[in-house]
Amino acid sequence: MSQASQRIPATLLTGDGIGPEIVHATRRILEALGAPFDWDEQPAGLGAMETHGDPLPECTLESIRRTQLALKGPLTTPVGSGIRSINVRLREEFQLYANLRPARSIVDGGRFDDIDLVLVRENLEGFYVGYEHYIPVNGDPKAVAESAGINTREGCRRIAKWTFDYAVRNGRKKVTIVHKANILKKLTGLFLESAQEIGKDYADQLTIEERIVDNCAMQLVLNPWQFDVLLTTNLFGDILSDEIAGLVGGLGMAPGGNIGKDAAIFEAVHGSAPDIAGKGIANPCALLLASAMMLDHVDHHEDAERLRKALRATIVEDRVRTGDLGGTASTEAFADALIQRL
Ligand code: NAI
Ligand code: MG
Numbered sequence: 001m002s003q004a005s006q007r008i009p010a011t012l013l014t015g016d017g018i019g020p021e022i023v024h025a026t027r028r029i030l031e032a033l034g035a036p037f038d039w040d041e042q043p044a045g046l047g048a049m050e051t052h053g054d055p056l057p058e059c060t061l062e063s064i065r066r067t068q069l070a071l072k073g074p075l076t077t078p079v080g081s082g083i084r085s086i087n088v089r090l091r092e093e094f095q096l097y098a099n100l101r102p103a104r105s106i107v108d109g110g111r112f113d114d115i116d117l118v119l120v121r122e123n124l125e126g127f128y129v130g131y132e133h134y135i136p137v138n139g140d141p142k143a144v145a146e147s148a149g150i151n152t153r154e155g156c157r158r159i160a161k162w163t164f165d166y167a168v169r170n171g172r173k174k175v176t177i178v179h180k181a182n183i184l185k186k187l188t189g190l191f192l193e194s195a196q197e198i199g200k201d202y203a204d205q206l207t208i209e210e211r212i213v214d215n216c217a218m219q220l221v222l223n224p225w226q227f228d229v230l231l232t233t234n235l236f237g238d239i240l241s242d243e244i245a246g247l248v249g250g251l252g253m254a255p256g257g258n259i260g261k262d263a264a265i266f267e268a269v270h271g272s273a274p275d276i277a278g279k280g281i282a283n284p285c286a287l288l289l290a291s292a293m294m295l296d297h298v299d300h301h302e303d304a305e306r307l308r309k310a311l312r313a314t315i316v317e318d319r320v321r322t323g324d325l326g327g328t329a330s331t332e333a334f335a336d337a338l339i340q341r342l
Contacts, residue, residue, distance in 0.1 A: 011039075015072060018073075022268070035303055043057060121237020126232060141242055175230075177195045283324050
């Protein structure tokens with residue numbers, strides 16, 4: 001009980017574009033909820049590029065090292081400057097090996113109702129290690145492109161264990177290992193084999209299945225309810241996590257968490273939406289749902305559930321919605337309505 005009154009330091013990256021608008025709304029709502037976070041606001045993204053000459057300045061990294069917890073607004077990756085993706089830098093810097101992407105139906109009457117899926121994507125290995133090069137032939141500098149995927153037994157076992165523990169902790173029943181071990185026999189074969197081996201320790205608590213990725217993609221559209229937790233490699237996870245976001249109404253409602261041993265960063269899946277930035281009409285729900293994941297992460301499950309319930313009631317019962325969900329509410333009007341619900 002004493003935990004409930006304890007404050008938790010957390011880094012806040014406001015981000016670019018619609019970032020300040022949805023972060024402002026989210027902060028107000030979290031305050032009304034009585035969330036335990038003490039925010040340390042730090043620069044990141046295009047804004048930080050202008051003020052600090054680096055989209056991910058040292059002071060920001062320092063803050064996350066200290067708090068080990070962050071909420072991140074969308075960041076604009078400057079195009080054409082050769083600067084590496086800030087998201088990739090953060091994942092590598094803090095070894096955030098698990099990417100957690102839940103997808104739950106909130107807005108009813110969509111293509112699929114009652115979806116409750118969780119995808120866990122390995123976040124550091126596979127084809128995203130970026131070992132790529134061209135091989136010149138006969139004066140054509142780009143005659144051949146070669147890319148290497150790297151999966152390590154250690155990395156595969158680590159993500160598998162994390163996923164099974166997550167599934168048990170959250171009362172999930174089934175984990176489906178998604179792979180392409182029929183073709184990429186070694187790269188994704190090692191992933192499948194490691195996950196199955198780790199899975200033996202969970203056999204009395206979870207049903208563990210495997211599915212080939214292309215079949216899984218089709219099954220997700222035909223009958224998404226057959227799945228519970230999906231565990232997969234970096235590239236397949238990138239693709240399938242967007243697919244499951246699509247099942248529940250798209251990017252405006254999709255939160256994500258990047259989690260490692262020493263830090264966790266929660267964010268909306270969408271970007272900085274420059275086309276609507278500054279208009280006060282952005283949907284703050286994805287960042288709010290990311291905040292709920294963050295509350296779960298620090299074991300404030302009641303607050304997390306209250307936030308999700310109020311959000312659902314605002315959208316479904318009060319029918320207050322931003323434009324992307326077919327409504328007319330501004331970001332702040334949506335926040336006001338949600339605070340009423342709290
Ligand atoms: P985007 O997600 O920013 O926008 C795609 C479309 O969805 C736009 O029409 C936008 O108006 C709409 N949209 C996105 N979020 C919304 C919200 N909360 N409410 C209402 N409508 C919303 O993707 P885009 O345009 O490809 O990328 C813009 C910038 O964001 C780029 O610089 C990109 O690098 C960056 N980005 C950053 C991410 C991150 O920080 N995690 C993720 C994806 C993109
Ligand atoms: Mg993606």
